[in-house]
Amino acid sequence: MSLWTYLYSAPIFGDGERSVMLAKTVIGLAVISYLSAVRALRWRRFNAIHRKYESKYLQGDLSPEEAQEIIHTLCLYEMPMFMNFTIPFALFKAYAIPTISKILCDTKELKSIEGRSKRNADTEILISTWLFCPISGKSQDSSFVESSDTNREEIDDPRAMIALSRVNWLHSKYPITNDDYLYVLGLLIFEPTIWGSYGWRALSPMESQAFYILWAEIGRRMGIRDIPESREAFRQWMEEYEYRAIAPAQENHDVATYSAEELLHAIPKRFGIKGFVERLAICTLEEDARIAMVYVPISLLIKPLHTLFETIFTQRILTTFLLCFPFASLIRLPSQPLYIHAIFKTILYTIGFIQRYLCLPRSQSNPGGVILVPLDKASASASTSTPSTPRTGPAPASTSAPNAKLDGSTRLQPGHLHRMHPNWFQARPWYMPEPTGILGKLKNQASLTFGLYDALPSARLRSEGYRLEEMGPVRYEKHGHEEVMRKAEEMYGCPITGPFSRN
Incomplete structure (x- = not known):
């Protein structure tokens, strides 16, 4: 007798052995079918986007528009939760640079709850508009046409240009150095690869390159100079800049504190939950960045010592020296023990495992972005x-x-x-x-x-x-409305x- 004949003849309800076997068989088949569907569908978008663009990537011919389509697939459908973490944590790491932190402190906008909450909301919307609205100004709902086409208005989508122009106008009010622009740009390029390593799969080389291509194009439209010609050269520049620019400062501590309060604002304090999440958040920082965000006493001590011994020691060496002694207890972001790092990685890897093997991918009608893209x-x-x-x-x-x-x-x-x-x-x-x-x-x-x-x-x-x-x-x-729109039209x-x- 075949399995299906047996199942058909077995009683659905009853106390016999056949009922138990039927239930186990049905549940087993349902589980296997579901897991098979997850496996078949989970890689569908990944395979499709790589079939479409991998040859261009290997030839070095990816355009910003094509890189943006690759990023859309990754950020809106493949792993939106992990990719959404990249922007706030990339910007948070920038606060280890005193010249960046000082400008933010001088604005005094982060001292109020409304000021920093609006900054976070606006930053998320503006950057999402850059990433997800067509950088070419042509709607993704339409095919590409030549710019001379008389029906161009039928596919106009100027949102990315308006968002870029507005940020350029706002930044013009502050004395931001080109190196600081470059450093933040680099963080936004490399942070997705870091967070992708915790997701249900790591980013492919093509996806990592796509972030470089798109952000380099955004950087050029922001007027950033001397953008390295390759991702590898940018990585080397970042390491060199971090070595000479990361240093402890009171402004670092202040901005990091305000930003952490906003990022973790919704976390309840009961049962020590918020304090525990703060410790997990510290695990996302590289050691240099963590050390640079310190309380006042150690900052005030390093500055005169550096002035006294600047011919011998760098601020980084002095900081490391002081951290070996009781001054370490003054640090705002203390080094976390190995078990906290293990818990942090276990949580993220568990989420990635569940997504990979147990969750169906997002439907096309349910993208994960903060803005309406279509x-x-x-x-x-x-x-x-x-x-x-x-x-x-x-x-x-x-x-x-x-x-x-x-x-x-x-x-x-x-x-x-x-x-x-x-x-x-x-x-x-x-x-x-x-x-x-x-x-x-x-x-x-x-x-x-x-x-x-x-x-x-x-x-x-x-x-x-x-x-x-x-x-x-x-x-x-x-x-600034008229000037912003005029500059947006120039880009457009x-x-x-x-x-x-x-x-």
Whole structure:
């Protein structure tokens, strides 16, 4: 008798031995079928993107647009959680450079909860716009055409150019050195490879190269000079710069403290959970960066000693010397024991194992990014508001632009500007729309009660949505719009029209 005949004839319910065997067989077949489906589907996108571009990668011919498509597959579908960690932790590591930390301290924006929460929200949205909105200005929903094509407006997507122009305008207000620009750019290039090593698979050489190609293109559009010509040369430059630039400073400690408070804001303090997570977060730092983020006493001690013995010792040597003595107890970010590092890696590797062998990949309709990437959704589902922002009165009920087309030809009501909302929100929910229904209000109140958010959406938190050319510190929200749009159009190569225009 065949297995299927046996299963068909066996009683589904009952106390006999056949019922137990049937149940075990059905469960076993279901588990094997599910695991086989996971195995068959898990590598599908990886194989497809490598079949498409691996030959170009091997020939050294990947373009920024092609590199961006590779990054889309990785960051939006393959391992969005781990790739989402790369931006905040890359920027956190930059705070080991005193010249970077000092500029951030001087702005005094990180001292307030609202200042640093808005900075985090804006930074995530702006960088995500660079990475996921077409760097060519051509919508991914359309085929590539020549720039001289008379129907070019049908595929316009200027969001990346507007975001780049806004960041360039904001950065022009501060004395940032080219080396510091380069260093942060390098961190954003190499951090994905580090976090990818904890995921369900490591990044392939082609994916690592794609990050270099895209970020180098972004760097050029930001006016960064002397970008190394290869990923390997950039890695060498980074090591040399870290050796001469990383040093303990009070500003490092201050910025690291403010940033850590914001990153771990939603973690509860009960039962020592937050303190434990802080110790895990320290494990992400290289030893030099960790040492550079110290309390005041050791910073004040190193500075005069370095001045006295600068002909003999570097700040790094003095720091290492002092850490061998009781001064080590003053460090803000103490070295973690091996078992904490083991716990940290075990947690991440376990997540990666579960994703690889037990979880089906994301569906095409469920990308993991913070912004709406498809142009039709981004231009049709956002709210609108008057251009006189920030608002001082109650936020209006969100209105949509249901007639907005892919080419952005729809005109909103006179005096109104198209606005967007992110897909997820920080603990202080900037740009979260105010709910109009009772269920939405109850959901937000429950989130507030359980500590997922520490405030409700409001006009103060810009519940009407965001405009890329208005992002940045609150004091700059009303400034620079015309210049930002003009520079964006220069990068774009033609006038910006449709919902992303200010006309």
